[in-house]
Amino acid sequence: MTPYDVIIIGGSAAGLTAALYSSRLGLRSLVITKDIGGQMLLTNEIQNYPGFVMISGFELANKIKEQAELYGAEFIYDEVIALEESKECPSLCFKVKTRFDEYHAITLILAFGKTPRDLGVKGEDTFKGKGISYCTICDGPLFKGRIVAIIGSGDQALESAQYLTNVASKVYLIHNYDKPIGSEELVKQVLSLKNVESLPNSKVIEFQGSSKLEKVLIQNTKSKEIKAIDIDGAFIEIGYVSKTDFVKDLVKVNDRKEIEIDKECKTSYSGIFAAGDVTDFPYKQAVISASQGCIAALSAYNYIQRLKGKASLKADWKAIKQKA
Amino acid sequence: MTPYDVIIIGGSAAGLTAALYSSRLGLRSLVITKDIGGQMLLTNEIQNYPGFVMISGFELANKIKEQAELYGAEFIYDEVIALEESKECPSLCFKVKTRFDEYHAITLILAFGKTPRDLGVKGEDTFKGKGISYCTICDGPLFKGRIVAIIGSGDQALESAQYLTNVASKVYLIHNYDKPIGSEELVKQVLSLKNVESLPNSKVIEFQGSSKLEKVLIQNTKSKEIKAIDIDGAFIEIGYVSKTDFVKDLVKVNDRKEIEIDKECKTSYSGIFAAGDVTDFPYKQAVISASQGCIAALSAYNYIQRLKGKASLKADWKAIKQKA
Numbered sequence: 179m180t181p182y183d184v185i186i187i188g189g190s191a192a193g194l195t196a197a198l199y200s201s202r203l204g205l206r207s208l209v210i211t212k213d214i215g216g217q218m219l220l221t222n223e224i225q226n227y228p229g230f231v232m233i234s235g236f237e238l239a240n241k242i243k244e245q246a247e248l249y250g251a252e253f254i255y256d257e258v259i260a261l262e263e264s265k266e267c268p269s270l271c272f273k274v275k276t277r278f279d280e281y282h283a284i285t286l287i288l289a290f291g292k293t294p295r296d297l298g299v300k301g302e303d304t305f306k307g308k309g310i311s312y313c314t315i316c317d318g319p320l321f322k323g324r325i326v327a328i329i330g331s332g333d334q335a336l337e338s339a340q341y342l343t344n345v346a347s348k349v350y351l352i353h354n355y356d357k358p359i360g361s362e363e364l365v366k367q368v369l370s371l372k373n374v375e376s377l378p379n380s381k382v383i384e385f386q387g388s389s390k391l392e393k394v395l396i397q398n399t400k401s402k403e404i405k406a407i408d409i410d411g412a413f414i415e416i417g418y419v420s421k422t423d424f425v426k427d428l429v430k431v432n433d434r435k436e437i438e439i440d441k442e443c444k445t446s447y448s449g450i451f452a453a454g455d456v457t458d459f460p461y462k463q464a465v466i467s468a469s470q471g472c473i474a475a476l477s478a479y480n481y482i483q484r485l486k487g488k489a490s491l492k493a494d495w496k497a498i499k500q501k502a
Numbered sequence: 503m504t505p506y507d508v509i510i511i512g513g514s515a516a517g518l519t520a521a522l523y524s525s526r527l528g529l530r531s532l533v534i535t536k537d538i539g540g541q542m543l544l545t546n547e548i549q550n551y552p553g554f555v556m557i558s559g560f561e562l563a564n565k566i567k568e569q570a571e572l573y574g575a576e577f578i579y580d581e582v583i584a585l586e587e588s589k590e591c592p593s594l595c596f597k598v599k600t601r602f603d604e605y606h607a608i609t610l611i612l613a614f615g616k617t618p619r620d621l622g623v624k625g626e627d628t629f630k631g632k633g634i635s636y637c638t639i640c641d642g643p644l645f646k647g648r649i650v651a652i653i654g655s656g657d658q659a660l661e662s663a664q665y666l667t668n669v670a671s672k673v674y675l676i677h678n679y680d681k682p683i684g685s686e687e688l689v690k691q692v693l694s695l696k697n698v699e700s701l702p703n704s705k706v707i708e709f710q711g712s713s714k715l716e717k718v719l720i721q722n723t724k725s726k727e728i729k730a731i732d733i734d735g736a737f738i739e740i741g742y743v744s745k746t747d748f749v750k751d752l753v754k755v756n757d758r759k760e761i762e763i764d765k766e767c768k769t770s771y772s773g774i775f776a777a778g779d780v781t782d783f784p785y786k787q788a789v790i791s792a793s794q795g796c797i798a799a800l801s802a803y804n805y806i807q808r809l810k811g812k813a814s815l816k817a818d819w820k821a822i823k824q825k826a
Binding site: 230241459466469476 | 557784
């Protein structure tokens, strides 16, 4: 099996733009991803991506994907579970093990973003995808006319409530404060919604059901009283985490588990680059992720050129005083 | 005259995106620029801006401008000739003198780009964007299977040849030396390429064509012989110029006269940010400039918030650990 020049892990703005640039530079490029869009899918109306007054995350992601495919980028829908160094570098530097297969590459671009945080309670794993969701925009429409609970206290949970009030018959907002801690305006607005019931000072103890989610057990943290609430769905909206454990033996991560990169999107390991929300760059915006995908691909290209003893293209993008 | 929160100098991808973000964040924002598009206007067909399979630099620039105007960004067509510090900071930190007026601001974003060096010959202005390009990476793919000439003798021209050999059917390398003066390895490699023909001791006299570029007239500087060569495209790769002399007393520039920035697009002077091709960042691409414009605007916003003793928004774009 001929190794790919570059394997890109992740299919959101960063990974897709990396694929566009690397394939356009003639690198044999493979994107391994669980979906097209990643966290962009959570946004129905992106208004600040330069060039589009308004576009959905789904549409923007698919536009970049099609653009990358024009230049030959390949896509595999699978989940990466392990990365391994190879002794055969530079002809083959990395093995990428997925749930269903194994792929080989000379360089890697890590662009798998962030993953919704688990609540970590009994029954959560059992009912994932069977009533428990981590993405209101993705799964909300499935609960038309049903009873749902949102677990969370910040803007993310409140925006979920704002959406679900128009879909579900009843929305419980379960949080561990006297009142939600999101932005003032949003808190006021959500608490005034007729079918939204705030359950303050409450902690989820367990999710219960048979083949599907049927109940959530909550405990009042003041009175210690436990009660069961009948629900059809639960949305866990408590932020995102970096699932970088499977790469942390190869590349340096910070205390938030974000992958450390330099200006040129290089990680601490030669030949591995990273881009987008999985990195330690503080601002998280679609255009920044796209730019980092571009930079990572250019850096990967230059790295491969140097491995082959060829000049890198870097100077092309520099200002050089030259004579004709 | 109330000072602007931010004055952005330059109207290409970086400046326009900075205006989009800063006005969307509620900052009173003014763009002072000679044109809308800057170097983007040199490219008729941008194929690598994520989201558009193909768009002209003119169209993309105007889309971002309209997007920024939706949020209240203002535009003045003028040329900045001097920047001055003010003693009244933080209420008024900078005076911006233009050819026709004077403006006041709390922060500045420098985004006035670079200018590719012109060859300065007859027909060059006529066929800019109609066969004549100053960016191989941007426009090279448009000349698949066509005949092109590169004008230049150094690494920039040689790397252009290295790239175009795989795209064009025939590549002329026009330079005014016995052999190209770039790095030895690169010269050797390029001269061995089958479809690259070096035209030594040659000076371009004129570009000719009708609606598009068709011919280049060159003169041998030894024999004085003039000949016409049929070409579809010409790449003028003789460097860029940074016109940063009017800011170099305020902000640190490198030996290429590029403005030095950190990851957050801060210059060496508090309250002055920079983005795009005018900076020392090595890769020059529209999406990277747009991203830097976004970052500069977010950093300017945070700077102003801190001046006012308010919390910065930075954490808003971070993965925040939230409690349920």
